Amino acid sequence: MAKTNKNQDTEGQILTAAKNVFQKKGMDGARMQEIADEAGINKAMLHYYYRSKQLLFEAVFSNAFSLLAPQLNKALNDDSSIEDKVKNFTNNYISFISKHPYLPNFIIQELNRNPKFFEKIQQNAAFPTLEKFKTQVTEEVEKGMLKPIDGEQLFINIISLNIFPFVASPLIKGILKIDDKGFKQLMERRKTDVSEFIINSIKK
Amino acid sequence: MAKTNKNQDTEGQILTAAKNVFQKKGMDGARMQEIADEAGINKAMLHYYYRSKQLLFEAVFSNAFSLLAPQLNKALNDDSSIEDKVKNFTNNYISFISKHPYLPNFIIQELNRNPKFFEKIQQNAAFPTLEKFKTQVTEEVEKGMLKPIDGEQLFINIISLNIFPFVASPLIKGILKIDDKGFKQLMERRKTDVSEFIINSIKK
DNA sequence: TTATGGTTTAACCATTTGGTTAACAAAGGT
DNA sequence: ACCTTTGTTAACCAAATGGTTAAACCATAA
Numbered sequence: 001m002a003k004t005n006k007n008q009d010t011e012g013q014i015l016t017a018a019k020n021v022f023q024k025k026g027m028d029g030a031r032m033q034e035i036a037d038e039a040g041i042n043k044a045m046l047h048y049y050y051r052s053k054q055l056l057f058e059a060v061f062s063n064a065f066s067l068l069a070p071q072l073n074k075a076l077n078d079d080s081s082i083e084d085k086v087k088n089f090t091n092n093y094i095s096f097i098s099k100h101p102y103l104p105n106f107i108i109q110e111l112n113r114n115p116k117f118f119e120k121i122q123q124n125a126a127f128p129t130l131e132k133f134k135t136q137v138t139e140e141v142e143k144g145m146l147k148p149i150d151g152e153q154l155f156i157n158i159i160s161l162n163i164f165p166f167v168a169s170p171l172i173k174g175i176l177k178i179d180d181k182g183f184k185q186l187m188e189r190r191k192t193d194v195s196e197f198i199i200n201s202i203k204k
Numbered sequence: 205m206a207k208t209n210k211n212q213d214t215e216g217q218i219l220t221a222a223k224n225v226f227q228k229k230g231m232d233g234a235r236m237q238e239i240a241d242e243a244g245i246n247k248a249m250l251h252y253y254y255r256s257k258q259l260l261f262e263a264v265f266s267n268a269f270s271l272l273a274p275q276l277n278k279a280l281n282d283d284s285s286i287e288d289k290v291k292n293f294t295n296n297y298i299s300f301i302s303k304h305p306y307l308p309n310f311i312i313q314e315l316n317r318n319p320k321f322f323e324k325i326q327q328n329a330a331f332p333t334l335e336k337f338k339t340q341v342t343e344e345v346e347k348g349m350l351k352p353i354d355g356e357q358l359f360i361n362i363i364s365l366n367i368f369p370f371v372a373s374p375l376i377k378g379i380l381k382i383d384d385k386g387f388k389q390l391m392e393r394r395k396t397d398v399s400e401f402i403i404n405s406i407k408k
Numbered sequence: 409t410t411a412t413g414g415t416t417t418a419a420c421c422a423t424t425t426g427g428t429t430a431a432c433a434a435a436g437g438t
Numbered sequence: 439a440c441c442t443t444t445g446t447t448a449a450c451c452a453a454a455t456g457g458t459t460a461a462a463c464c465a466t467a468a
Contacts, residue, residue: 010445028232029317032426042447047427109313111374113233118378128379147404152380152390153397156369164364167371170315174322175332176356186356193357200351201405214415236456246417251457 011049013039015059018046022060023102026109030057058120061110064103065121071096072128072159082140083199085133086158090195093162094187105167130155146202154202161194215253217243219263222250226264227306230313234261262324265314268307269325275300276332276363286344287403289337290362294399297366298391309371334359350406358406365398 017039021030032053036043050056075089097104111117121127134151141148165172165187173183221243225234236257240247254260279293301308315321325331338355345352369376369391377387 026230026232026317028230031424033424043426044428044448045446048445051427053426105313105316108372108375109309111372111378112309113230115374118374122378130379149401150393150397153394153401155379156376156390156394157365157398157401159372160364160368161361163372164368165360168312168315168363168367170319170322171312172360174326175334175359186360189354190357190360193354194361197353197357197361197405201401235454237454247456248418248458249416252415255457257456 010039010041010045013041014046014049014056015063018056018060019063022057023064023106026106027053027057027113058117061107061117062121062124064106066124066126067100068103068107069121069124069126069128073126076128076130076133076155082137082146082154083203086198087195089158090162090198091191094191094194097163097166098184098187101166101169104163108167144204147204149202158198161198165190214243214245214249217245218250218253218260219267222260222264223267226261227268227310230310231257231261231317262321265311265321266325266328268310270328270330271304272307272311273325273328273330273332277330280332280334280337280359286341286350286358287407290402291399293362294366294402295395298395298398301367301370302388302391305370305373308367312371348408351408353406362402365402369394 014035018030018035021035021038025031025034030053032046033043035056036046039045046053046056050059071093075085075092078085080088130152133155137146137149137151137154140146169183173179176182176186178186218239222234222239225239225242229235229238234257236250237247239260240250243249250257250260254263275297279289279296282289284292334356337359341350341353341355341358344350373387377383380386380390382390
């Protein structure tokens with residue numbers, strides 16, 4: 001829509017501020033005033049552009065999911081072998097998340113809070129689909145390239161190994177007695193360790 | 205309801221109600237009135253027994269963590285081999301969580317919200333320690349029982365594979381297009397699949 | 409029976425919070 | 439210039455919310 005903006009892009013500033021606050025504090029913990037402060041504007045502007053907290057939140061959530069979904073989709077549906085998919089996804093995903101540390105926890109938390117969100121984002125064009133990956137796993141198992149494994153279980157294993165450490169980072173830092181720096185190093189090592197771990201398990 | 209009993213564990217009723225509400229809605233989303241309603245008592249009683257929302261929440265959180273920590277600790281520090289530890293933990297943990305589905309997400313979410321909680325629960329007697337597990341992994345690697353692997357990474361892998369599917373269950377249900385029943389069946393299969401997957405990867 | 413002390417309740421309070429309003433400022437078009 | 443549309447602000451509002459209070463309740467000891 002062609003709004004004649006005095007200020008360059010207030011709508012975008014709001015979205016950025018809302019992203020920061022919502023991802024850090026969640027829907028319930030976030031305050032409209034804090035978002036306005038972070039954006040450096042009046043609170044009424046939030047309602048002018050997004051009508052309600054709920055709608056602003058949905059815009060942020062939708063944006064976040066649109067950032068994450070293609071990562072998954074690309075990794076699942078390109079033309080490489082399962083082995084290469086594992087390697088590429090592990091490497092790329094850990095790099096990606098290091099740049100967006102709040103993202104996975106935000107998505108997971110809010111999906112738990114309100115599973116109805118799923119229906120909304122399932123219409124998202126880039127919503128990840130598992131069909132190709134599953135048939136590919138079956139094929140490679142039949143060809144003898146992989147040990148017998150169910151595609152769904154393998155998929156769960158891959159995302160668990162890659163995503164969970166970021167979601168549970170406070171717990172892991174506590175048990176391993178490491179700080180932010182140590183955690184980063186650990187995740188860096190996982191870029192290779194995790195794919196080795198998976199490949200070791202499934203390759204014949 | 206029989207009001208004739210004087211303090212027949214009102215405190216416990218409150219704690220149970222608070223657990224239900226906090227685990228479902230989180231600290232920020234929970235309402236004191238809802239906890240009171242769920243406990244079937246007056247809102248003022250919450251403050252009479254626990255002084256504030258914060259303190260009531262901490263009681264619930266501490267309780268939850270005390271339920272989860274021994275599971276981890278027992279699995280890490282008994283005298284069985286790494287292979288048996290993987291098998292036992294995977295089997296036991298998935299059974300345990302099926303009975304407490306909100307637990308892992310609750311712990312993880314609130315630890316992310318306020319990392320300072322960690323200091324409080326670290327004093328917990330049963331707080332999981334990794335020392336024995338790490339030296340045991342090193343030993344078994346040296347003896348040639350296991351392929352070379354870092355104990356910390358193996359630990360992260362084990363808990364990721366076991367915990368993440370429960371934390372991300374809405375996401376997994378969505379992508380795999382399954383309902384609650386299908387999810388339960390999937391997790392049931394994981395009791396053996398996950399330990400096989402891990403053992404496959406690390407056993408020489 | 410009555411005094412006592414912990415327990416329970418209804419009513420109340422101060423503050424926070426999402427949301428609205430009305431007036432004002434800045435462009436854009438004619 | 440003038441009017442219309444869009445953008446922005448300060449002040450305001452009603453509802454919700456965590457927390458408090460003062461009185462009532464009730465089992466038990468004296």
